[in-house]
Amino acid sequence: MKPIRLLAAAILLALAAPAAQAQTKPPAPPLTKLDVLLDWYVNPDHAPLVVTLERGYFREAGLDVRLIAPSDPNDPPKLVAVGKADIAVSYQPHLHIQTGQGLPLTRIGTLIATPLNSLVVLDASPIRSIADLKGKTVGFAVAGTEDATMGAMLARHGLTVADIKLINVGFGLTPALASGRVDAIIGAYRNFELTQLELIGKKGRAFFVEEEGVPPYDELILVAQRGRLGTLPLRPFIDAVERGTQYLINHPEESWKLFLAQHKQLDDELNRRAWRDTMPRFALRPGALDRARYLRFAEFLHSRGVIKSILPLEEYAIELPRRH
Known part of the structure; x- marks a missing residue:
């Protein structure tokens, strides 16, 4: 009987080992907080961000993201430029002007890839x-x-x-x-x-x-402060937005319900139609940068006297490097 008792004890020890290991497993690292300032009050233009948040893709990327509507639509890029927020939703035309005026901003992604x-x-x-x-x-x-x-x-x-x-x-x-x-x-x-x-x-x-004579451009973009590009988890953020956009395009009705979960006040005819009308305009590759488009628009603004000079593209727009 003694060998049987020894075998039973060995089995119990073997079963207990994984449980003990599980109990001593180190806790998951804390999420990195990111404050994202919107360009306007929340609306269907922001669907990729809202769906990414509601689907949990930001959290899976290790991010605790807050979407914040501004009190003044002119403020978000300025607040990001001085480090009061991490990312802002802005407009490509304004980016050329603001960086020409010295604001240290860089485009890191695109939400809506056509003019609205x-x-x-x-x-x-x-x-x-x-x-x-x-x-x-x-x-x-x-x-x-x-x-x-x-x-x-x-x-x-x-x-x-x-x-x-x-x-x-x-x-x-x-x-x-x-x-x-x-x-x-x-x-x-x-x-x-x-x-x-x-x-x-x-x-x-x-x-x-x-x-009517204006070169095409990206309507809504994501910008960050140039000096913080190497310290903020921007590539995980953009990759999560890409996941959210894919889900949004593949499941528009389910995504609409997710959108309304936190924004019930937008459940009306205007926003339902805007949801439908905006769907074809979202950037399917939010991290991709069309260099020629940005340079062409800079030349347009320069020719109209809006900006004094054309900055090197890498000073205000980048395609974030891939994570290794």
């Missing part, structure tokens, strides 16, 4: 072409490139910015146009303002900037 910007008029308006804007008032929301954009669009019709009146209407683009305060709005997102107008019984008509 458009010039919108009411369908009942007598403005049937850009040439009809002469003497008219055009509202805009965020200052920066409205002169260059309008200048390029007007130049194709023999006009200049001096032939129109530009006024800043802040967040109220749609109300300003619907009320007749302005004759047109520039900076109107084709996936939002046109639907907003329709829902209040004011059909709109859009002129797309890339069809």
Whole structure:
């Protein structure tokens, strides 16, 4: 009987060893916190970030990510530049201007890879072409490139910015146009303002900037402070966003439910339509950089007098190196 008892004891010890090892397994390393400042209040444009967060892909990458809406849409890049936040959602046109002014920012990824910007008029308006804007008032929301954009669009019709009146209407683009305060709005997102107008019984008509003399560009990008590129876990962040974007494209209805889980106030007709209209515009390779596109747009802004010089591309836009 003694050999049997010894064998039983050996078996018990063997079974207990993995349990003991499991009990002494070191805890998982703490998550790295990243604060991401949005460019606007949360909306379907931010779907890749929200879905990545809700699917847990950031946490799986070792990141504790907070998405923060700004009180002023002009602030996020400036706050990132001075180290008050880690990443900001911004716009490619503004990046060229801000880095030209000395802000130490670098594009690290793309959320929306096509222009959303458009010039919108009411369908009942007598403005049937850009040439009809002469003497008219055009509202805009965020200052920066409205002169260059309008200048390029007007130049194709023999006009200049001096032939129109530009006024800043802040967040109220749609109300300003619907009320007749302005004759047109520039900076109107084709996936939002046109639907907003329709829902209040004011059909709109859009002129797309890339069809009217403005080179195509990335609408929404992700920027970080240049001096922190080597210290922040940016590649894991971008890789997680790519996973989230893939899920979003493959499962749009499930992703919509995830989006609403934390943003129930957005469950309305406007945002449902915006969700559908924005889907084809998300960057499927958010980390990829189209060098020629960025250089071409820099040349455009320089030719319009918006930036004084064309900086070397690596000073303001990179494709993050692969993790080993």
